Amino acid sequence: MYPPKHHQEYNIENIKKVALEYPFATLVSAKEKTPFVTHVPLVFHNDKLVGHIDKNNPHVELLKDNYPVTAIFQGPQTYISPSIYTTKSLPTWNYIIAHARGIVKEIKDSDIIKRSIVTMTEYLEAPNHRFVLDHNDERMNRLINYIHGFEIDIQHWEGKFKLSQDKVPADIENAKQELIKNNQNNIEDFVNQLFKNHF
Template sequence: MYPPPHHQSKDIQKMISVIKAYPFAMLVSAEGNTPFVTHIPIIYNEKTGKLVAHIDKQNPQMETLVNGAEVTVVFKGPDCYISPSVYSTPQLPTWNYIIVHITGTIQLINDPEASKQTMVAMTEFLEQPEHTFKLAMDDPRMDRLINYIQAFEIEITNWEGKFKLSQDKNAADFQLAKTALLESSQKDIAGFLEGIYKRGA
């Protein structure tokens, strides 16, 4: 297994937290030996347990997105370089990161009203917490757009959490790495060290 077990997490709630915090994802599919990758916002539907998104119908990747097709979605959390200078023991340079890989099957949403609802739901999610803009189902701009996008859901079949956060270091070096992150501009990954990932969890 890669990465090593101590850098993996099977905690779905941790992975959902990453998905919510970093919804701009990579949608990966393939046709024969040709890979397709599109960067789009993808949100997690708490009620259905599925991922939801939409893509431009003119995107060449659409040829691979048929009902039942297998795709991988990559949610990239924070990452940063860790200098050996922060540790109390001899170490080599390394990189810490948080990545979530989701594998699932495509379910196309062809009903125009259901497609609009995915756009409303995504906007509502992305506008939180202030909600300074609200997208209405009867917004006439949606009627003009709906024929040019393909909404879809992804039925999740596999979760992979990759949390490389100095778990393999001794307790003192783990704390030193966390302190260095907190003191750096990488406060987002430090927050994960403090919150989503608990040493020994």
């Protein structure tokens, strides 16, 4: 990831927070000149990222023991108009991104895969836990043979937080408010339009 120093995040805990708050990751592997990309939720468990995908996904062959992989977690992002600044500027884009590079370990034991799915559900259902997945749920038993489980031993974290850090304090605050506002408004408008077009 191209890292201008003033946009690079060096606090590992801040970088991890992106993965914790936005666990739907883009998983990237490469075989010779062919990239493999899968979108999948990943959660922390015992300081590792744990996930699972459909065994029919061709990415499976690169999510086995000792293969390198990169997980990309995208936080809030938005276009920043110069109109919000108190000083003259050009249009830009602000965003929060975390990369986790590591090595894959395949999870072959179906009981451990089921436990990992239960753990993931507990994490994603927090804090209200309106649904509790039973480890012995019959639906899981029927699907388990079609699931490829894996964990990622993280070797390197990298964060790029482009948040108008090169601006005066008033403009940094304006950009922060724009990031918050646009993410709330854009998500609502986009999802409403998408559902209107599909249902």
